[in-house]
Amino acid sequence: xxxxxxxxxxxxxxxxxxxxxxxxxxxxxxxxxxxxxxxxxxxxxxxxxxxxxxxxxxxxxxxxxxxxxxxxxxxxxxxxxxxxxxxxxxxxxxxxxxxxxxxxxxxxxxxxxxxxxxxxxxxxxxxxxxxxxxxxxxxxxxxxxxxxxxxxxxxxxxxxxxxxxxxxxxxxxxxxxxxxxxxxxxxxxxxxxxxxxxxxxxxxxxxxxxxxxxxxxxxxxxxxxxxxxxxxxxxxxxxxxxxxxxxxxxxxxxxxxxxxxxxxxxxxxxxxxxxxxxxxxxxxxxxxxxxxxxxxxxxxxxxxxxxxxxxxxxxxxxxxxxxxxxxxxxxxxxxxxxxxxxxxxxxxxxxxxxxxxxxxxxxxxxxxxxxxxxxxxxxxxxxxxx
Numbered sequence: 001x002x003x004x005x006x007x008x009x010x011x012x013x014x015x016x017x018x019x020x021x022x023x024x025x026x027x028x029x030x031x032x033x034x035x036x037x038x039x040x041x042x043x044x045x046x047x048x049x050x051x052x053x054x055x056x057x058x059x060x061x062x063x064x065x066x067x068x069x070x071x072x073x074x075x076x077x078x079x080x081x082x083x084x085x086x087x088x089x090x091x092x093x094x095x096x097x098x099x100x101x102x103x104x105x106x107x108x109x110x111x112x113x114x115x116x117x118x119x120x121x122x123x124x125x126x127x128x129x130x131x132x133x134x135x136x137x138x139x140x141x142x143x144x145x146x147x148x149x150x151x152x153x154x155x156x157x158x159x160x161x162x163x164x165x166x167x168x169x170x171x172x173x174x175x176x177x178x179x180x181x182x183x184x185x186x187x188x189x190x191x192x193x194x195x196x197x198x199x200x201x202x203x204x205x206x207x208x209x210x211x212x213x214x215x216x217x218x219x220x221x222x223x224x225x226x227x228x229x230x231x232x233x234x235x236x237x238x239x240x241x242x243x244x245x246x247x248x249x250x251x252x253x254x255x256x257x258x259x260x261x262x263x264x265x266x267x268x269x270x271x272x273x274x275x276x277x278x279x280x281x282x283x284x285x286x287x288x289x290x291x292x293x294x295x296x297x298x299x300x301x302x303x304x305x306x307x308x309x310x311x312x313x314x315x316x317x318x319x320x321x322x323x324x325x326x327x328x329x330x331x332x333x334x335x336x337x338x339x340x341x342x343x344x345x346x347x348x349x350x351x352x353x354x355x356x357x358x359x360x361x362x363x364x365x366x367x368x369x370x371x372x373x374x375x376x377x378x379x380x381x382x383x384x385x386x
Contacts, residue, residue: 003301007308010281018313021277025317025361026324028270029354033325034332035263036350051215053113055244056208056225059235065204066234074210077224079217084109085205087187091154091163100140101179102154104187111135111184113209116174123148123169131189134165137180141170152183159201161193210238267357270317274365278310282369303370310366318358322351 011018056074058064065087074083087104107128111117119127119135127133134152146152152165165185173180187205194202212221222238229236292302326346333344 003304003308006305007312010285010305010309011312014281017277017280021273021313022317022320024273025270025314026320028266028273029318029321029357030324030328032263032266032270032357033322033346033350033354034329035259035266036353037325037329037344037346039259039263040347040350041344050241051218052212053241054210054212054218054222054225054238055241056210056236056238057206057244059226059237062207064234065201065206066208066236068203068205070208070229070234070236071205073228074208074225077221077228079212079214079221079224080210081213082109082113082211083208084113084211085187085208086110087190087204087206088158089154089156089185089190090158091156093152093154094144101182103182103184104190105184107186107188110209111171113211116178117171118174119169119171123171126168127186130166130168131186131192132163132165133168134183134185135169135171136167136183138170138172139181140183141167146170159190159194159198161197163189163193209241267360270357271361271364274310274314274317274361275368277313278306278365278369279372281309282306282372299374302374306369307362307366310369311362314358314362314365318354322346322354 056066056070058066068085071083071085074080084106086106089102089104091102092098093100093102105111111119111124111127117135117137123135127135136146136152140146146167148167148170150167152167154163154165155161156163163185165183171180191202210221210225212218218240222240225238226236293299329344329346
């Protein structure tokens with residue numbers, strides 16, 4: 001007997017039921033894919049971290065600054081190749097709903113520490129030369145239709161005042177995980193304003209980025225840096241860039257955990273929907289299974305028949321779900337404020353997890369119909385034939 005032909009005919013015997021089941025699976029796979037994409041976007045910063053970069057911050061909290069004088073002391077430690085720094089500036093651009101990172105950085109060293117931010121030599125030199133210049137990512141340039149030479153006016157909140165920056169460079173991401181939604185301007189420009197307006201806040205930086213020669217030296221260099229500033233007025237905590245990024249993610253740990261739980265619940269819903277369909281099918285075809293057994297077909301054939309039907313429905317639903325997920329993800333990304341998630345797209349891991357979910361649901365939904373079909377005797381099945 002031609003098994004594939006029989007499977008197709010059986011599925012479309014109740015076309016409306018099958019169609020609704022496939023649609024239900026498709027919708028749940030779409031929801032699962034979006035949630036997994038969200039989790040992946042949250043972890044992008046960790047994946048983009050470099051093995052040879054360390055972050056030194058205030059040991060009390062990231063929000064407390066450190067003296068600029070720490071830079072020379074960190075540079076003197078064995079294994080350190082370069083030290084740069086940055087300050088979280090933020091401020092308001094256009095309106096308060098326009099969020100993206102705005103950082104005051106060391107113009108001479110910062111961008112050279114991050115080779116994944118691609119700039120022309122001319123853009124970099126102009127940025128270093130002009131005090132009120134800034135560099136923006138390609139995502140920011142596209143979203144706000146900014147070109148080189150345009151003025152960006154930012155109203156300070158952490159650092160009060162009105163600041164005008166001239167766009168002198170637009171960096172492109174080197175890698176898929178590189179954040180292209182940031183703005184960098186000269187820390188010296190900010191510091192000069194602070195010296196005039198708030199001398200007590202001048203000559204301080206938010207965190208240091210330390211480039212080391214060998215990633216294997218990260219633990220030793222970190223300990224050496226923190227030992228220098230032990231018992232100082234601003235003790236430090238030094239960790240790898242990946243650990244630093246992970247600490248931000250851990251702040252949202254409850255949210256991520258909730259998303260993971262919801263993902264599991266969604267897979268359970270898929271299993272219940274398909275199980276209900278296959279259970280009804282098994283009860284309706286009890287007499288047909290009895291006839292097949294009478295004709296000499298073994299239980300293994302009926303098992304393959306049930307699994308094949310279940311798998312085909314699952315696969316069709318999975319394909320439909322992924323087909324919806326790709327354009328829906330692109331649509332969702334359009335409404336995500338710049339800077340929230342630098343990378344928001346479906347990854348091979350998400351596709352793989354969706355395929356694994358389809359396989360798990362197939363096994364789960366096939367279990368009861370197979371047991372039911374095997375437990376029914378030929379006599380009981382034939383008795384149902386009128």
